[in-house]
Amino acid sequence: MTSKVVDIADLAVSAEPDTVLVTYSLGSCIGLTLWDPVTHAGGLLHYMLPESQLCPDKARNNPGMFCDTGVPKLFRAMYELGAVKNRLVVKVAGGSQLLDDNGTFNIGKRNYLALRKIFWKNGVMIDAESVGGSVSRTMRLNITTGEVVIRSRSQEVPL
Amino acid sequence: MTTGTLDQIVARVGAMPPLPDTVFRLVNVVSDPESSLQQVVEVIRYDQVLTTEVLRVCNSAYFGLPRTVESIDGAVRLLGTVKIFQLAMSVHARAMLASPLEGYGLPAGALWIHSAGVAVGAQLLARPMQLTQLGLLFTAGLLHDVGKTVLSEFVSEAYTEVVRRVVEDHTSFCEAEQEILGFTHPEVGARLAESWNLPESIVNCIRYHHAPDEPAVPDPLVDAVHLADTISLLLGIGLGDDGLAYRADPAVMERHGLSETDLQTIGVDVIGELRAVQELFAKQ
Numbered sequence: 255m256t257s258k259v260v261d262i263a264d265l266a267v268s269a270e271p272d273t274v275l276v277t278y279s280l281g282s283c284i285g286l287t288l289w290d291p292v293t294h295a296g297g298l299l300h301y302m303l304p305e306s307q308l309c310p311d312k313a314r315n316n317p318g319m320f321c322d323t324g325v326p327k328l329f330r331a332m333y334e335l336g337a338v339k340n341r342l343v344v345k346v347a348g349g350s351q352l353l354d355d356n357g358t359f360n361i362g363k364r365n366y367l368a369l370r371k372i373f374w375k376n377g378v379m380i381d382a383e384s385v386g387g388s389v390s391r392t393m394r395l396n397i398t399t400g401e402v403v404i405r406s407r408s409q410e411v412p413l
Numbered sequence: 414m415t416t417g418t419l420d421q422i423v424a425r426v427g428a429m430p431p432l433p434d435t436v437f438r439l440v441n442v443v444s445d446p447e448s449s450l451q452q453v454v455e456v457i458r459y460d461q462v463l464t465t466e467v468l469r470v471c472n473s474a475y476f477g478l479p480r481t482v483e484s485i486d487g488a489v490r491l492l493g494t495v496k497i498f499q500l501a502m503s504v505h506a507r508a509m510l511a512s513p514l515e516g517y518g519l520p521a522g523a524l525w526i527h528s529a530g531v532a533v534g535a536q537l538l539a540r541p542m543q544l545t546q547l548g549l550l551f552t553a554g555l556l557h558d559v560g561k562t563v564l565s566e567f568v569s570e571a572y573t574e575v576v577r578r579v580v581e582d583h584t585s586f587c588e589a590e591q592e593i594l595g596f597t598h599p600e601v602g603a604r605l606a607e608s609w610n611l612p613e614s615i616v617n618c619i620r621y622h623h624a625p626d627e628p629a630v631p632d633p634l635v636d637a638v639h640l641a642d643t644i645s646l647l648l649g650i651g652l653g654d655d656g657l658a659y660r661a662d663p664a665v666m667e668r669h670g671l672s673e674t675d676l677q678t679i680g681v682d683v684i685g686e687l688r689a690v691q692e693l694f695a696k697q
Binding site (some may be wrong): 278282350351352353356390 | 576590646653668676680681685
């Protein structure tokens, strides 16, 4: 099994059997996996902020940094591997929060809402998710089986 | 469950590797506003490991220099004092922070990368917060969690209970540490820094990095380290099982007139700088 690491603000797709895409330490960031059960192609995005208007220059070089540039790029990369939108299995993890009662630092929540908004506009449904709380998550996508596993606080749980 | 008292743990501190002499001298040079570039050169040139590393990094593909730099003087002129200081601190602190910490569920290298993220973030916050002590901010950021390296052994025993408390009571990791162990990693880290005779300003940053409202008079350096830590936690830089179970203090933002957009921009820059740091330390 080959493991391919997706860093923060990055994305990767693969149609290679026996490959796992993995991203470590999702805090308030969002990890998004797409998998096509027919072509057995999958992709993983690890974005850190909702909107690219914060730094348009950075977004051009690093579309995976933001939700509004990373998500379209991930879908396009999947289509190039022959994936079809309505077959895609969509899973989401991350969006954690600090213990902050008045919500000054609620970027995790806004990261998640930005994704929901894009999905709602484009008619994409989320199949499974593990979001919120104050935990750090590692997300793995098995390209052969489409299985997604979340590791958090030393425990692994299928998503 | 026996975990020992704070004094017993601090006694353990004696068994910790001492802070390398070079680091101690560099911190003092940088803490002194009158210090010169030449003093930095003088400290580094007597440390063989550091000299080798500074020259290796200087001549790495990252800087793409047309010719080889062969002396520390040349390297310091080329990179500037701040970069050299960062490099020096990073080389030495890395050895201290790179081991896995079982108690906190931190894999090898995770605390190092988290600490580097806070160091870089604290320095980036200097401009919007109008602070000038770049070297101090970097050092304080790098060492803010050093207490975890000592506590890890103890926490691994009492750890299940600390995490259970965090999950069930929605309490912060520090509050759970205090309740179960009787002390917290910032306090242990501050004691360690005191035993190293580090400047009080750095000791305070370590002690109050999760409690910036505790000093009688707000301390802008503490505030910067607290915000840099907040940014690194949110970005998930080198998180362990403690995750994001820490409190962030919005009053710090108000004190310095910072908006959330400011924090996001700093976050973007932290990721950029961290990539550069990781590249510098990548095996050639």
